[in-house]
């Protein structure tokens with residue numbers, strides 16, 4: 001099927017062709033899609049979004065005449081959810097497992113040399129050893145169409161940068177709880193030999209509250225080598241001279257910066273030309289109501305010399321527990337919905353708050369979207385049908401049909417009710433016959 005080339009599709013039939021070519025829908029969904037209302041392409045697209053067959057991102061991209069870039073190996077790309085300095089992150093769905101994941105596709109710059117690729121592999125393996133509620137789980141790391149990527153647990157809440165942008169600096173006890181959970185995640189990672197290397201508010205996410213529990217902090221970004229893309233307010237002085245180094249001490253410095261940001265609403269700007277004297281303005285100068293014990297924790301974390309910081313995340317946790325009472329994490333008023341797609345436009349800096357990428361870095365510009373490994377029609381996945389509503393309910397882990405397809409037959413008593421009725425009838429007939437015989441003899 002030819003891929004449409006028109007810039008904007010106006011005709012319903014051309015749009016449907018593009019949907020088929022994109023590989024976003026399974027055959028049974030295409031049948032449903034064909035029956036959706038709408039005369040023009042735009043009306044038809046709106047109908048498919050309303051029916052839950054396409055995401056807004058998919059519908060708009062198809063309207064723009066793009067039928068490529070929707071399939072990434074076994075995943076269907078649903079929508080972009082963020083961009084880091086060296087990656088783009090998409091929400092995607094595994095076609096067979098029907099599980100939402102985050103796919104982080106790395107800039108080719110990160111994996112140009114053999115040494116880069118080895119570093120990526122080592123970091124990805126270190127991330128694969130982590131399993132903690134406060135760390136985003138890494139599910140896969142691989143390469144497809146020459147692009148390295150990580151598949152991660154999808155976290156459907158805002159990062160700390162968005163949280164503060166939406167609701168301002170956090171109450172002290174809430175900031176303490178956020179930092180406490182990050183420290184737990186870091187402790188787990190450091191004890192397993194993994195350091196983060198580029199911790200900042202935009203790679204700390206908050207999961208949406210569920211019936212099972214309150215929102216949880218999740219650190220994302222493990223598994224990527226530190227970028228070395230210039231000084232950052234959260235980067236420890238010692239890591240400025242060794243941009244690819246990641247160690248627990250510099251993670252603690254970065255956590256101090258995150259704490260500072262949560263309390264003041266500002267990144268800890270040092271303004272110092274000399275990297276070794278990086279010391280931000282005191283927290284109390286910006287936020288006088290922060291208790292001195294809490295401010296002391298922030299400043300000790302951000303001590304320019306690593307030896308003056310806490311020795312470990314465990315030591316930090318002990319001081320934090322003494323300095324502040326943790327509070328419930330925010331639920332009210334925080335939007336867990338993703339910002340509009342426009343927010344991801346190049347140069348918006350919306351999610352990362354960072355300088356947009358230089359135009360010549362090319363790789364991550366809005367127009368570069370990962371091409372599928374295989375043409376969708378040739379994909380073996382195209383043979384599969386999409387999960388139905390019944391599958392969705394069956395995915396409940398308490399449903400033992402999934403875990404044990406062969407049920408042990410229930411043991412039943414040898415005589416069931418119909419058997420007893422039959423036996424009774426036979427006995428009754430016998431008695432009746434005997435009685436009748438006696439009567440006849442008489």
Ligand SMILES: Nc1ncnc2c1ncn2[C@@H]1O[C@H](COP(=O)(O)OP(=O)(O)OP(=O)(O)O)[C@@H](O)[C@H]1O
Pocket residue numbers: 081082083084085086087088089102136152153154155156159198200202203205220221224227351352
């Ligand atoms: N697992 C995830 N689930 C949902 N969203 C995510 C996930 N991981 C990352 N994101 C989103 O993508 C954005 C960029 O991710 P991340 O900060 O990890 O990228 P990065 O390339 O490591 O960036 P940097 O080095 O600039 O920190 C995050 O701010 C977040 O909004």
